[in-house]
Amino acid sequence: xTTLRPPRALLLDHGGVLMRSVKHPExxxxxxxxxxxxxxxxxxxxxxxxxxxxTAGKAAYRAWKNGSVRTPAPREIRHRELWEDFIAADWPxxxxxxxxxxxxxxxxxxxxxxxxxxxxxxxxxxxxxxRRHGVRTGIVSNTLVGALNRxxxxxxxxxxxxxxxxxxxxxxxRKPDPEMIRLAAxxxxxxxxxxxxVGDNHDRDVVCGxxxxxxxxxxxRPADRRDPHARPRADAEVADGTELLDLLRTALTRHDTGLTxxxxxxx
Numbered sequence: 001x002t003t004l005r006p007p008r009a010l011l012l013d014h015g016g017v018l019m020r021s022v023k024h025p026e027x028x029x030x031x032x033x034x035x036x037x038x039x040x041x042x043x044x045x046x047x048x049x050x051x052x053x054x055t056a057g058k059a060a061y062r063a064w065k066n067g068s069v070r071t072p073a074p075r076e077i078r079h080r081e082l083w084e085d086f087i088a089a090d091w092p093x094x095x096x097x098x099x100x101x102x103x104x105x106x107x108x109x110x111x112x113x114x115x116x117x118x119x120x121x122x123x124x125x126x127x128x129x130x131r132r133h134g135v136r137t138g139i140v141s142n143t144l145v146g147a148l149n150r151x152x153x154x155x156x157x158x159x160x161x162x163x164x165x166x167x168x169x170x171x172x173x174r175k176p177d178p179e180m181i182r183l184a185a186x187x188x189x190x191x192x193x194x195x196x197x198v199g200d201n202h203d204r205d206v207v208c209g210x211x212x213x214x215x216x217x218x219x220x221r222p223a224d225r226r227d228p229h230a231r232p233r234a235d236a237e238v239a240d241g242t243e244l245l246d247l248l249r250t251a252l253t254r255h256d257t258g259l260t261x262x263x264x265x266x267x
Contacts, residue, residue, distance in 0.1 A: 002235070003250060004235065004236060006135070006251040006252050006254075006255045008135065008188075008194040008195070009138065009184075009196070010130045011137075011139070011181060011198070012137070013198060013199040013200055014143060015200075017199060018123050018139065019120060020119075020120040021115040022116045022117075023115045027114070030113070032054055034109070035054065036050045039091070039095040039098060040095075045091060045092075045095060053087050053091070057087030058087075061086050064077070065174070066203075069203045074174040074176070074177055079107045079144075079169070083106055084096055088100075117152060119156045119157075122241025122243075122244060122245045123158075123244075124158065125245050126245045135252075136190065137161060137162050138162060138163055138164035138166065138187070139153075139164070139165040139166060140180050140197065141168065141175075142204060144169055146169050149167060163187075164184050174204075175208040176203065176204050177208070177211075178192075178213075180212075192212045192215075193213055193215050195214045196216045196218055197212070197218065198218040198219075200221050202230040205217070205219065216235040217234050218234055218236045219237045220243075221237065222239050
């Protein structure tokens with residue numbers, strides 16, 4: 001396993017690192033029915049059309065995110081923009097204005113309908129290990145509804161173990177803009193070079209960590225889903241939270257004992 005200098009701060013992506021998701025596409029029909037009911041019968045929209053536009057709008061948003069990842073400082077979409085311009089662009093003016101006015105609530109309900117989330121195996125233990133060793137911790141994540149992630153942190157008990165949470169919808173920036181990591185580092189009174197940043201996506205996370213000058217950028221992704229040709233390379237790769245826990249424990253142990261890897265093996 002790669003040996004890294006121990007961090008003063010451990011920064012994590014949210015989805016795919018701290019949390020695991022189980023998608024529920026079957027719930028989108030019910031969500032579309034609720035949006036249809038919100039627009040009312042006078043809108044002239046039918047339920048099938050609303051579902052089709054939500055599906056198409058989500059696909060357009062996904063393509064927009066993937067395209068903007070190549071820019072130096074991508075921005076996050078605004079809730080009203082997603083609903084008025086990506087989903088309801090061709091709806092009657094009154095219906096379009098209505099979903100625009102309710103856009104933040106609709107984004108929250110959309111995210112809740114899409115998937116269920118829980119803390120990934122090994123991640124609570126990783127946060128607790130960091131806390132015991134005085135390593136500051138935080139979240140740096142692209143997300144449509146950061147407030148929902150804050151609610152999840154309180155629900156699953158990670159909130160007391162997190163010193164800062166930086167979300168794209170709250171800052172207006174998206175990774176790989178390095179300012180996302182720099183914001184978290186400043187909040188923790190550390191330099192990015194003293195941080196580990198752990199993400200599950202190369203274009204957004206590894207590139208962001210490298211641009212920010214983190215002490216280590218770590219890709220969390222199963223071995224069979226990694227791109228061997230991706231550049232720049234992560235400083236370390238782990239399959240899951242359990243491997244991240246081992247990586248952090250090894251770095252902290254070697255630092256505490258003052259042993260080099262060879263000395264530790266001989267001890």
